[in-house]
Amino acid sequence: MSLQIIKPKNIIDLGVGQPDPNLLPTSLFQPLTFHGQDLAYGEEAGDSTFRQTLAAWLSVDYGKPITADQLIVTNGSSSALNMICAQFAKPGSTVLVEDPTYFIALNLFAERGINVVAIPMDDEGIQLDALDCALQQHQPAFIYTIPSYHNPTGITQSHERRQALVALAKKYQCLLVADEVYQSLYYQKKPPPPLACYDNDAPVLSVGTFSKILAPGLRLGWIQGEGAPIQKLLRSALLKSGGGLAPVTSALVGPLIANGEFQAYLASLRQTYQIRLDTLYEGLKTSMGDKLQMTKPEGGYFLWATLADGSHVASKLAVAEKKGVNFLGGALFSANQGYASSMRLCFAWYGVEELEIACERLAQVFRG
Numbered sequence: 038m039s040l041q042i043i044k045p046k047n048i049i050d051l052g053v054g055q056p057d058p059n060l061l062p063t064s065l066f067q068p069l070t071f072h073g074q075d076l077a078y079g080e081e082a083g084d085s086t087f088r089q090t091l092a093a094w095l096s097v098d099y100g101k102p103i104t105a106d107q108l109i110v111t112n113g114s115s116s117a118l119n120m121i122c123a124q125f126a127k128p129g130s131t132v133l134v135e136d137p138t139y140f141i142a143l144n145l146f147a148e149r150g151i152n153v154v155a156i157p158m159d160d161e162g163i164q165l166d167a168l169d170c171a172l173q174q175h176q177p178a179f180i181y182t183i184p185s186y187h188n189p190t191g192i193t194q195s196h197e198r199r200q201a202l203v204a205l206a207k208k209y210q211c212l213l214v215a216d217e218v219y220q221s222l223y224y225q226k227k228p229p230p231p232l233a234c235y236d237n238d239a240p241v242l243s244v245g246t247f248s249k250i251l252a253p254g255l256r257l258g259w260i261q262g263e264g265a266p267i268q269k270l271l272r273s274a275l276l277k278s279g280g281g282l283a284p285v286t287s288a289l290v291g292p293l294i295a296n297g298e299f300q301a302y303l304a305s306l307r308q309t310y311q312i313r314l315d316t317l318y319e320g321l322k323t324s325m326g327d328k329l330q331m332t333k334p335e336g337g338y339f340l341w342a343t344l345a346d347g348s349h350v351a352s353k354l355a356v357a358e359k360k361g362v363n364f365l366g367g368a369l370f371s372a373n374q375g376y377a378s379s380m381r382l383c384f385a386w387y388g389v390e391e392l393e394i395a396c397e398r399l400a401q402v403f404r405g
Contacts, residue, residue, distance in 0.1 A: 083110025
């Protein structure tokens with residue numbers, strides 16, 4: 038099988054936000070089988086047995102009761118966001134996003150002709166006063182936010198910020214879409230619960246995926262929600278025509294959750310990524326000192342680093358390539374082309390030795 042991205046031989050590419058192929062649990066899937074009914078059209082929301090199993094695990098992981106009726110199975114998080122755009126936003130409508138935010142989400146909105154209004158962030162996430170003003174001014178189709186281990190900044194919204202954000206969405210009856218793909222990839226303490234757990238009467242959809250916590254090739258994820266938003270998704274032509282999504286892969290993953298093998302793998306994955314994060318963070322602190330400003334995330338995939346002197350990182354990309362290292366510049370993540378002095382560094386794709394070398398090479402780039 039050919040991969041979307043193959044690791045280059047002469048460069049350590051910290052711009053790639055994918056799991057390390059060497060960590061993918063091939064052995065877990067080798068003894069698994071599925072039944073004939075898994076090859077047929079299934080329930081629109083996804084297989085009920087799988088959703089019950091998924092809900093039971095999420096209830097433990099989130100520390101909040103989740104039921105199967107609150108879940109729709111998807112083909113990963115990008116598929117889920119595309120489904121939400123199709124049902125809740127039309128060309129010419131407006132979506133409110135954090136600044137910075139996930140650049141592929143910006144690309145998706147642009148492809149659908151959706152206007153984007155960027156809302157500034159602070160160290161607890163999206164700024165509520167600015168969001169309140171934007172809600173009054175733009176009447177958006179929805180708000181898009183990344184609450185836990187934000188891509189690209191690594192910021193995690195506090196419980197109080199989440200509570201107030203959900204309350205604001207309820208006040209304006211504006212759909213709140215939470216991209217929570219890193220929610221379960223915490224390294225020490227758990228983050229606050231997903232936004233869909235806060236108020237069942239608020240219009241909130243939380244998106245999750247197994248891509249970052251099991252294997253992206255499964256193309257398996259979920260949307261969590263209540264009431265009208267979740268019912269509107271279930272009435273979509275996509276699900277009415279083709280039935281529930283990912284019936285075969287959900288039939289394979291369900292038993293791994295039920296017998297605890299998935300949870301054991303995830304626990305080991307958290308430990309591995311914690312070590313890799315520590316390696317990258319401490320390596321950059323040692324090699325670059327006060328030239329680089331960083332806040333260490335408590336989970337996820339990414340370290341957000343900013344040059345203290347305010348110089349633009351994009352001007353160093355050619356030099357970085359010659360030194361054998363790469364990164365993504367902050368402006369890529371900004372609807373306003375801001376954050377030119379920042380860069381996103383992924384620590385998931387490479388092992389400790391390569392990350393140590395990457396720190397040395399980055400120091401050569403920016404010291405020079």
